[in-house]
Amino acid sequence: MSRASVYIAYTGGTIGMCHTEKGYAPEPGYLGKALKQQPEFNDLSLPETTFHEYDEIIDSANCTPEHWNKIAEDIADNYDDYDGFVILHGTDTMAYSASALSFILENLGKPVIFTGSQIPFSKIRSDARENLIGAIQLAAQSKVPEVSVYFHNELYRGNCTSKTDSSGFAAFESPNYPRLASVGIDIDINTSQVLKPPHEAFNIQPLTSHSEVGTVQIFPGMTGRLLKNYLQHPVRGLVLMTYGSGNIPSHDQELVEVIKNASDRGVIIVNCTQCLKGAVNMSAYETGSILSEAGVVNAYDMTIEACVTKLSWLLSRHNNPARIRELMGENLRGEVRLDSN
Numbered sequence: 001m002s003r004a005s006v007y008i009a010y011t012g013g014t015i016g017m018c019h020t021e022k023g024y025a026p027e028p029g030y031l032g033k034a035l036k037q038q039p040e041f042n043d044l045s046l047p048e049t050t051f052h053e054y055d056e057i058i059d060s061a062n063c064t065p066e067h068w069n070k071i072a073e074d075i076a077d078n079y080d081d082y083d084g085f086v087i088l089h090g091t092d093t094m095a096y097s098a099s100a101l102s103f104i105l106e107n108l109g110k111p112v113i114f115t116g117s118q119i120p121f122s123k124i125r126s127d128a129r130e131n132l133i134g135a136i137q138l139a140a141q142s143k144v145p146e147v148s149v150y151f152h153n154e155l156y157r158g159n160c161t162s163k164t165d166s167s168g169f170a171a172f173e174s175p176n177y178p179r180l181a182s183v184g185i186d187i188d189i190n191t192s193q194v195l196k197p198p199h200e201a202f203n204i205q206p207l208t209s210h211s212e213v214g215t216v217q218i219f220p221g222m223t224g225r226l227l228k229n230y231l232q233h234p235v236r237g238l239v240l241m242t243y244g245s246g247n248i249p250s251h252d253q254e255l256v257e258v259i260k261n262a263s264d265r266g267v268i269i270v271n272c273t274q275c276l277k278g279a280v281n282m283s284a285y286e287t288g289s290i291l292s293e294a295g296v297v298n299a300y301d302m303t304i305e306a307c308v309t310k311l312s313w314l315l316s317r318h319n320n321p322a323r324i325r326e327l328m329g330e331n332l333r334g335e336v337r338l339d340s341n
Helices: 030-036 065-081 094-104 128-139 224-230 253-264 286-293 304-317 321-328
Strands: 005-012 017-020 023-026 048-058 084-088 112-115 147-151 154-157 181-183 187-189 213-217 237-242 268-273
Touching (some): 005 065, 030 048, 094 112, 094 147, 128 181, 224 253, 253 268, 253 286
Parallel strands (some): 005 084, 112 147, 213 237
16 A cells, blocks of 8 residues: 655744854745654655745744735645645744635645644754644644644644644633544544535635734723724724623724724624634623624634634625625634534
8 A cells, every 4th residue: 555645845944943143033945854754754664744844933922914826826826736735834923824724725635734832843852843743743634624623632623723822832722612623642533523525626715815804802991982993994804802701891882883983894804702712692691782783793602713714705706795795604614613613
């Protein structure tokens, strides 16, 4: 039997950084050479791998939607030749990129797994080896045909993942959706939670324009004037991070009017809870139902990363605000559980 094949796209991030006089920074050419020198990455028990370093490797803090499109196009160009894909990426924006790719990659029938490390591969205590080996092994299987994040022995749905720890090895969580797999002595795949393989042909739907999406977090004392300034042209979409189950200070009539006026002129406003776990329920309190009356879209249990990337993607694909609001509230890639209330 032939060995499975995995395509590794190295986009940058801590995993391939080296120390400079200004701190850690991506070092072109380093990671590929380092992996060739490690016996475990040449072991025949691992799938066959192709390592491709991008021309410009970046700290993921510099990631933009153009980078999402580039990764998607790279996967599309190599889709028929490999059993799975591993995307080496910085941790700071990994959840955003995994969420975005889940929407851009349509009818995905193979694993696309994001991973990286908290400590560079060049350091003795690096978590890079275990993360990369686990991701490669999972990508070689066809049992998780979706975009996911693998970190510290856990595989999560990409658009349900958030970075929750800036210094620990268990840097990511999936607050509202079960893990897709756990890696220990055995690889345990939670098959009941994995998306079903598609029946249609794979293709990509990249972001075709700058969507001008923003986020604002409600806080005590926030004024309508402040929000009005934020909602000026060219903003087309706003993820409003609200209290608890989706509440705002409803006694502030100016704040409410600003939200309604923006919604009336076509700005897509999405109600996303500030809480790490749980969901928005705009009918639970008067302070939330007022947003529903103003035309605000319920994000249910979506992460902030999923809200931002989904809204950006929809705004680049559609011009009709009503249609965008409708699709924003639908479950397109497993990013939202509509029964979460």
